[in-house]
Amino acid sequence: MWFNSLRTQLLLWLLVPLMLFVGFNTWVTYNNATDMATVVHDRMLLGSARIIAEQIRYEDEILQVTIPPAALELFQSDSHDLIYYRVVTAHGVLLAGQPDLPAPPKFSHNEEAIYFNATFRDEPVRIVAFFQQVVGNPERVPVMIEVAQTQHSYKTLSDRMWEHTVQQQLAILLLVGLLLLLGLRHGLAPMMRLRDRVQRRKPGVLEELDAAPVPSELVPLVHAINDYVQRLDDHMSAQGRFIANASHQLRTPLTILNTQVHYGLRSTDSEGKDAALRAINKGIQHGIRLVNQLLTLSNAETGIGRPLRQSDVNLIEVVQRVIEELATIAQSKDIDLGFEFRDNPIMIRATPSMLEELVANLLDNALRYTPAGGIVTVSVSHDETGALLLVEDNGPGIPENEREHVFERFFRLQEDRSDGSGLGLAIVREIATASNAGVVLSTAPGGSGLLVSVSFPPPARQPASDIDGGPAS
Structure with missing residues (x-):
C-alpha cells in the first residue's frame, strides 16, 4: 500500500504538523485581522466625531451645531455603508442627527470615547460616543457626539486582510511541500542505490557490501x-x-x-x-x-529456527524407555547399565520425540565405546535451577582438546575403530540447543571414561511430585 512507502510516511510526518501549524496560524491571523479592522474602523469613527465636535458653538445662549462634509467623507468606500450621527446635551436635548440612535451604556467625562456595537434599523452598526465640553457653555457639562456606521466595509477590510495572509501561507505550504518532495527524493537516493547494488548481485554470490559510499x-x-x-x-x-x-x-x-x-x-x-x-x-x-x-x-536443526511443539515431559520415563530398548545391547557386551534417580517425576519442557532421541544417542554412544564388561550409569536429578541428566561410562573417554570437535557432524577420533557414523553427539547438541539445554563433556569422576552432563531449564509450570522413587539399576 502507498502508506507503506517510507517517502510517504516521512512526507506525512513533516507536512501534517506543518498543516496543523498553518491551520492554527490561520485562526490567529483571522483574529488579528478582525482586531486590526476594528482599530481602523474605530479611529475613523473617532476622527469623524472629533470633526463634528469642533463645529459645536455656544452662541446667543444656545448650542449650535454645523455638520461639516469632511466628517462624513472619511467613510467613503465601495461597500456603500450608511453613516448615522447624533449630537445631544447632557440633559438629552437633541442638537442634530437621528434621535433614535442607540445610546452608550453610560455618560462619560470630557475628551473620552466609548465604542460599542448595536443594531440600528435592522442592521449591525459600530458606534462611537465622544464627550466634549463646549467653550462658553455655562453648564460646563460635556456634549455627547455619536457617530455610527454599518459594518460592510469593516467586514470587507478584515476579510481581505485575512485572505491575503492565508494565500501567502498556502503558497508557502505548497512551496515547502515541493521542496520536501525534492529533498526526500534526493535524501532517499542512497537507499535506492543500495537497493540496486543488492539487486544486481548474481544468485549465490555472498560478498559483503561496501559501507564507504553509504550515508x-x-x-x-x-x-x-x-x-x-x-x-x-x-x-x-x-x-x-x-x-x-x-x-x-x-x-x-x-x-x-x-x-x-x-x-x-x-x-x-x-x-x-x-x-x-x-x-x-x-x-x-x-x-x-x-x-x-x-x-x-x-x-x-528445524527446531532451532522454528521451535517444534513442546510439552512437559517426565525425564524419568523417557530414560527408562530408552534403557529398556538398549538393554539387549548392554547384555550382549556384558555392560552394567544402571539408572539412578531420587524423585519421580522430574518434569522438563521439551519435544518428547526429540528428548528420546537425545537420551538414545547418549546411551548408544556410551555403550558403543565402552569395552565389554564395563559400566554405564545414567542419573537424573533436579533442583530449583532445573533438571540434570548425567551419562557416565568407563570407556576410553575423549581427550580434552577434542571435546568441542566431537560435536561436529561426522567427526571421528583418529583411534576410533567403531562402526559409528560420527553423528551421535552432533544430534545431542542440536536437540539440546532446541530445548534450551546445555551439554558439557568432562572426564568421569573415576579418572577415566566420559561424563556427559545435560542441564535442562525448569518448566514454566512445576507439577507437584506425587510419586516417590528411589535408586534403580
Missing part, C-alpha cells in the same frame, strides 16, 4: 546485511560439508552392499550365500541407522 544512517543496515551474509555463508558452507559427508557416508555402505550382492549371486553354495545375506543385513541396518540419524539431525 552514516544506513551504515548499521549495511553492517546487519553483511553480518547476515557472513552467517548465511557459514550456514551454506556447513550445509555443503554436511551434504558431502552424508554422500560419502551413504556411498560407502551402498558400494559394500553392491559388492556383497554380487558375491552372493556368484556363490554356488548355500553357506556363501548365507554369509553374504548376513553381511547385507548388517550393512542395511547400518544404513538405516545412518539415515535415521540424518533425519533426526535435520528435525533438530
